[in-house]
Amino acid sequence: MYAFTYPANSARVIFGDGSLSRVAEEIERLGCSRVLVLSTPGHRAHAERVAGLLGPTASGIFDGAAMHVPIETAQAARAEARRLNSDGVVAIGGGSTTGLAKAIALELGLPIVAVPTTYAGSEATPIYGLTEGGVKRTGRDPRVLPKTILYDSSLTLELPPGLSIASAMNAIAHAVEGLYAADRNPITDLLAVEGIRAIASAIPRIATNLRDRDARSDCLYGAWFCGTVLGSVGMALHHKLCHAIGGAFGLPHAETHTCLLPHTLAYNASCAPSAMVSIARAIRRPAAASGLHDLAYESGAALALRDIGLREDQIDSAVDLAMASPYPNPRPLEREALQRLMVNAWAGERPSG
Numbered sequence: 001m002y003a004f005t006y007p008a009n010s011a012r013v014i015f016g017d018g019s020l021s022r023v024a025e026e027i028e029r030l031g032c033s034r035v036l037v038l039s040t041p042g043h044r045a046h047a048e049r050v051a052g053l054l055g056p057t058a059s060g061i062f063d064g065a066a067m068h069v070p071i072e073t074a075q076a077a078r079a080e081a082r083r084l085n086s087d088g089v090v091a092i093g094g095g096s097t098t099g100l101a102k103a104i105a106l107e108l109g110l111p112i113v114a115v116p117t118t119y120a121g122s123e124a125t126p127i128y129g130l131t132e133g134g135v136k137r138t139g140r141d142p143r144v145l146p147k148t149i150l151y152d153s154s155l156t157l158e159l160p161p162g163l164s165i166a167s168a169m170n171a172i173a174h175a176v177e178g179l180y181a182a183d184r185n186p187i188t189d190l191l192a193v194e195g196i197r198a199i200a201s202a203i204p205r206i207a208t209n210l211r212d213r214d215a216r217s218d219c220l221y222g223a224w225f226c227g228t229v230l231g232s233v234g235m236a237l238h239h240k241l242c243h244a245i246g247g248a249f250g251l252p253h254a255e256t257h258t259c260l261l262p263h264t265l266a267y268n269a270s271c272a273p274s275a276m277v278s279i280a281r282a283i284r285r286p287a288a289a290s291g292l293h294d295l296a297y298e299s300g301a302a303l304a305l306r307d308i309g310l311r312e313d314q315i316d317s318a319v320d321l322a323m324a325s326p327y328p329n330p331r332p333l334e335r336e337a338l339q340r341l342m343v344n345a346w347a348g349e350r351p352s353g
């Protein structure tokens with residue numbers, strides 16, 4: 001057994017249908033009495049439901065969460081938390097809303113209760129991201145790790161088909177990179193393989209029946225494991241690319257992960273063979289990169305960056321972003337190979353490996 005360090009970033013997790021009903025109990029346990037509820041504009045009804053469950057403990061609602069957490073949105077939310085003298089935050093939604101809660105916690109130190117409605121996995125990590133001037137900056141800080149996560153699969157039943165699959169693929173990406181991270185360890189390996197297995201088995205069932213509660217629950221369970229992996233080890237090329245081009249070109253986060261994942265895996269395959277074997281086994285496909293491409297394709301996901309907003313004339317800039325301040329990666333970053341990766345991902349080509 002090789003030497004390793006496991007940081008054990010953990011939140012209190014309450015899992016199961018109807019767990020949202022325990023939000024007031026969890027806020028009381030944290031000792032909060034003036035809680036700001038966060039959502040996106042489209043999830044305002046969810047925020048109002050949470051505020052209703054909290055009663056007088058809810059100090060207000062901020063429904064301005066936005067993709068990639070623009071610094072202007074973060075500043076507005078922090079100002080609202082200060083104005084209301086809030087002492088806690090409940091974030092109900094996907095990664096954008098959880099990310100906004102983290103931006104508040106980073107500056108004000110308020111405890112977070114996260115209620116995921118997608119499979120983003122951000123709720124299980126101490127990682128934050130802020131976008132300013134078209135550049136997304138990420139970091140790690142224990143202050144932004146939610147204190148409690150309420151996983152309620154009933155909240156994901158209305159997630160649209162495309163976003164359901166893209167969000168699930170996004171979660172798989174977290175675990176995939178954990179399997180070849182420089183600081184991986186036996187615990188994160190176990191979590192990664194189980195998380196990938198659970199989500200990969202659930203994706204076809206969700207594609208067939210959006211209201212399959214067992215499949216939705218399996219995806220949340222897998223997303224929790226995959227997010228825990230992401231929060232415990234370092235990220236590599238895949239996340240570097242997704243964060244860089246997502247922030248620079250305003251691409252949708254989960255869909256960007258879905259388009260790029262098969263290609264970043266193919267890029268690293270020769271330098272991380274044991275990880276590729278583990279991934280292929282977990283998804284029950286002959287190979288990792290092509291297997292994930294096929295899983296997404298068969299489930300109806302968008303697989304071409306051109307279809308989610310990246311222009312062909314932006315490919316060179318995307319490669320420049322990938323080459324700048326690169327993350328540790330199993331395979332050295334080579335400009336010509338990255339250029340081919342981006343061209344293939346832009347066109348949605350099926351990787352061979």
